[in-house]
Each structure stands twice: as structure tokens, then as C-alpha cells.
Amino acid sequence: xxxxxxxxxLEIIKGSLKLFAQNGFYVTTIPIIAKDLGMSVGNMxxxxxxxxxxxxxxxxxxxxxxxxxxxxxxxSNLTTEEKIRKIVAEYFKVAQNDPQxxxxxxxxxxxxxxxxxxxxxxxxxxxxxxxxxxxxFEEGGSQGRSKKPRLL
Amino acid sequence: MANILWLSAITCNGNSHxxxxxxxxxxxxxxxxxxxxxxLPSTFSLRDIFELKVYESIDILVLEGTLDSDLKKFDINFxxxxxxxxxxxxxxxxxxxxxxxxxxxxxxxxxxxxFLYKNYTAHNRFLSFKEKSVSVSGCxxxxxxxxxxxxxxxxxxxxxxxxxxxxxxxxxxxxxNGCTRNEYFEYKIDNHNFxxxxxxxxxxxxxxxxxxxGSCNKILWNEVNSKTRVGEPCHGCTEPDxxxxxxxxxxxxxxxxxxxxxxxxxxxYLSLAGVAKAFKIERFYKNILEEGDS
Numbered sequence: 342x343x344x345x346x347x348x349x350x351l352e353i354i355k356g357s358l359k360l361f362a363q364n365g366f367y368v369t370t371i372p373i374i375a376k377d378l379g380m381s382v383g384n385m386x387x388x389x390x391x392x393x394x395x396x397x398x399x400x401x402x403x404x405x406x407x408x409x410x411x412x413x414x415x416x417s418n419l420t421t422e423e424k425i426r427k428i429v430a431e432y433f434k435v436a437q438n439d440p441q442x443x444x445x446x447x448x449x450x451x452x453x454x455x456x457x458x459x460x461x462x463x464x465x466x467x468x469x470x471x472x473x474x475x476x477x478f479e480e481g482g483s484q485g486r487s488k489k490p491r492l493l
Numbered sequence: 494m495a496n497i498l499w500l501s502a503i504t505c506n507g508n509s510h511x512x513x514x515x516x517x518x519x520x521x522x523x524x525x526x527x528x529x530x531x532x533l534p535s536t537f538s539l540r541d542i543f544e545l546k547v548y549e550s551i552d553i554l555v556l557e558g559t560l561d562s563d564l565k566k567f568d569i570n571f572x573x574x575x576x577x578x579x580x581x582x583x584x585x586x587x588x589x590x591x592x593x594x595x596x597x598x599x600x601x602x603x604x605x606x607x608f609l610y611k612n613y614t615a616h617n618r619f620l621s622f623k624e625k626s627v628s629v630s631g632c633x634x635x636x637x638x639x640x641x642x643x644x645x646x647x648x649x650x651x652x653x654x655x656x657x658x659x660x661x662x663x664x665x666x667x668x669x670n671g672c673t674r675n676e677y678f679e680y681k682i683d684n685h686n687f688x689x690x691x692x693x694x695x696x697x698x699x700x701x702x703x704x705x706x707g708s709c710n711k712i713l714w715n716e717v718n719s720k721t722r723v724g725e726p727c728h729g730c731t732e733p734d735x736x737x738x739x740x741x742x743x744x745x746x747x748x749x750x751x752x753x754x755x756x757x758x759x760x761x762y763l764s765l766a767g768v769a770k771a772f773k774i775e776r777f778y779k780n781i782l783e784e785g786d787s
Binding site for chain 2: 462463464465468469471472475476478479480481482483487
């Protein structure tokens with residue numbers, strides 16, 4: 342894929358993210374997203390075959406975006422306690438500066454699981470994010486700093 | 494024909510016995526001559542050996558068992574005898590993990606060691622013999638490997654060795670290589686009960702095959718089977734840190750195996766595991782033989 346097409350795709354993902362996060366998955370239609378981005382509906386389909394595909398790509402985008410910050414924390418020399426503070430701080434920073442990232446996750450991904458059933462099985466679309474979280478816990482665990490939660 | 498002298502230090506003789514299971518032992522004994530072996534017919538008695546009555550050329554000196562500087566036989570210091578024959582031998586083979594790295598008989602004895610190594614650490618006692626030494630580790634060794642190495646050395650064929658002097662032909666790949674359970678490993682499914690044919694033992698049952706070098710799943714024991722194929726985890730018996738504790742349980746941190754397949758970065762492993770676990774494939778959760786006829 343040409344880098345121009347890739348760039349445009351990313352713009353569509355970012356634009357749709359805001360609309361999905363504000364209005365939910367079903368209310369936000371392809372014509373609404375296209376209009377918001379100043380594109381024709383036909384042209385939109387050159388980039389994404391369906392709204393489901395667009396939502397799944399948006400989810401992958403968020404996963405990679407969040408994973409990048411956590412990976413930097415994981416690879417730092419901070420202690421487990423410092424790392425957890427830093428990860429929480431990063432999370433609030435994202436929630437404040439790019440609230441659509443978190444809102445999409447909560448309002449679309451967790452509320453409309455049927456959209457992600459085929460194509461985002463298991464943790465596939467959030468793999469980068471989950472991997473970094475697991476590395477954080479595993480490293481804390483191997484140093485005796487993180488523990489598996491005890492069931493009440 | 495090679496003249497072989499087999500010396501046993503502190504040992505259970507497991508390698509001597511294992512060697513008797515060599516399927517082509519008769520042909521091997523037709524090709525080579527044992528100046529001394531603990532069980533097989535030999536030219537000399539053990540007393541002759543310790544009284545230095547052997548004047549024949551020694552092509553291969555085989556050392557079995559853990560070393561201890563105080564070890565004596567016939568009131569003669571074992572290491573003195575070892576050094577005498579090591580000087581004369583063309584090659585020295587440390588046979589088994591005890592002779593190579595210290596192994597089982599080094600446990601709880603800080604003054605014991607293998608010929609060149611104490612676990613992962615090289616020591617200097619016999620350093621001058623390193624150039625002509627070859628390590629054949631295992632608990633016990635696969636007889637085919639020992640016979641293969643002796644045949645290669647006596648035919649002057651080149652042996653490519655790893656960092657612990659182990660022949661790469663036999664120790665260059667993991668025991669995991671050739672395991673019949675690989676399909677279960679790929680999809681991260683343990684779901685194993687000891688002795689059953691289904692499931693991979695890496696995730697719960699302590700299997701060390703993915704980070705243990707050896708040929709157990711390519712050269713089968715007694716030409717029949719291997720531990721992992723039959724449903725027992727690999728205990729990592731060819732490696733410098735053998736034996737470890739808790740051999741039937743996978744040590745994990747927050748649900749992730751503490752030791753990952755050799756050379757695989759944690760991030761790569763977890764990414765792959767995440768994808769593999771996303772799909773529940775029914776076939777892998779079934780007991781194939783007890784399922785009944787279809």
C-alpha cells in the first residue's frame with residue numbers, strides 16, 4: 342500500500358474514532374464519517390470494506406498507541422512501584438488529551454462485542470497492549486513485587 | 494579400531510548401562526576395543542588400570558561420574574590416575590552430565606565438579622586437556638550419541654562443538670525438536686494428564702524441552718520412544734544446571750512461564766501466545782483414543 346493511502350487511512354481511523362466515541366457504533370454510519378472527513382461515501386469504501394472493519398482497525402490503532410507508552414515504561418529502569426504510577430499517569434494523560442481513545446474502548450469495544458467477534462478473536466486486536474501489561478505484571482511478579490489477586 | 498579406556502568416578506553407572514542398549518553394540522565391539530569398561534569384557538582389570546599397568550596406546554579416555562579431589566580407589570587418588578591417562582589419551586570424552594557439569598552427585602557437595610565445568614562455570618583443574626575433550630552430556634547419555642562420537646573421533650572426522658564442548662550434531666537443537674506434541678505447543682494447550690498422548694507439558698507440567706539441547710526426540714530411546722512423546726516432561730538433563738528442583742511443575746510469574754523457549758524474547762512469546770490462544774480449537778481438547786469410533 343502506498344504511503345499516501347496509508348496516511349489517509351490513518352486520518353479516517355482518527356476521525357471515525359471521535360465519532361464512534363461520541364455517538365456509539367450503531368448511530369455512527371459510514372455516510373456520517375465520510376461527511377465529517379469531507380469524503381464521498383464511495384471513496385471511503387476504497388479504504389475500508391465495512392464499518393466493522395473500520396472499528397476493528399480503530400481498536401488496533403488504540404492498542405498500539407497505548408502499548409507504545411507502556412513499553413517505554415517497561416523498558417525503563419524504574420521500580421515496580423514507580424512503573425505502576427507512571428502507567429496510571431500515562432492512562433490519565435491519554436484520557437485527558439485523547440479521551441476518544443478510552444471512550445471508544447469502553448463505549449464501543451466493551452459494549453458491542455459482536456462487532457469484534459469475527460476478526461478480533463480473543464485478544465488479537467489488542468495484542469500489543471495486553472502483551473505490555475502482561476510484561477509489566479510478569480516482571481513485577483518475578484521480583485516478588487506483583488501478586489496474583491486473591492479471590493475473596 | 495580405537496582403544497577405549499572407561500574410568501568411573503562418583504557415579505550410578507547409568508551411562509555404562511545405557512551404553513549396553515546400543516542396538517549395534519555387537520558391531521561396535523567388533524570395531525573398537527575396551528581396555529577397561531565397568532561391565533563389558535575388557536583387556537585389563539580395574540586394579541591393572543590403577544596400578545598403571547596399561548602400556549597400550551589410548552585413543553579415547555571415557556570419564557563417567559562426578560569428580561571429587563578426595564576420591565580414592567584401591568587407596569589411590571582417582572584424579573592422579575585420571576591425569577596420567579588423560580595425558581596419554583588422544584581424546585577425552587566426558588560421558589554423562591555428572592562428568593561434564595557435576596550433575597546429580599555434585600548436589601549438596603560444594604567440593605565436587607565435572608571435568609571442565611561446575612554447572613555453567615569453567616574451572617581450571619583440567620584446563621590443559623580442554624583442547625582434546627568432548628562433552629557428551631545427558632542423564633544418562635543416549636548410547637547412539639556416544640557410539641556416534643567415538644566413531645567420528647576414531648575416523649578423524651571433524652566435530653563441531655558448542656561452548657561446552659558438546660558436539661553440535663547432537664546438541665545443536667532443542668529436545669523440543671521432533672516432539673510429537675508440537676501442535677499442542679503451537680496453540681498453547683497443556684491440558685495434559687501424565688501418560689496421555691494429548692497436550693503440551695511446557696505450560697503446567699515443567700517440560701524443559703524448549704530450552705534443553707539434545708536429540709531425545711530424534712534418536713529415540715531404545716529405538717521406541719522419548720519422555721515427552723510418552724507423556725513425561727523433559728527434565729533438561731543435558732544442561733549444566735541439571736538437576737533443578739520441582740521438575741514436574743512449570744514455575745510461573747503471574748501466569749507466564751518463568752523460563753521461555755531458548756532465545757525467544759518475552760515480548761515475542763507473549764504476542765504469539767496471545768494470537769494462538771484467541772482461537773479455541775475443539776480437536777486439541779479431546780482425548781483422541783477415548784473418544785470412541787466415529
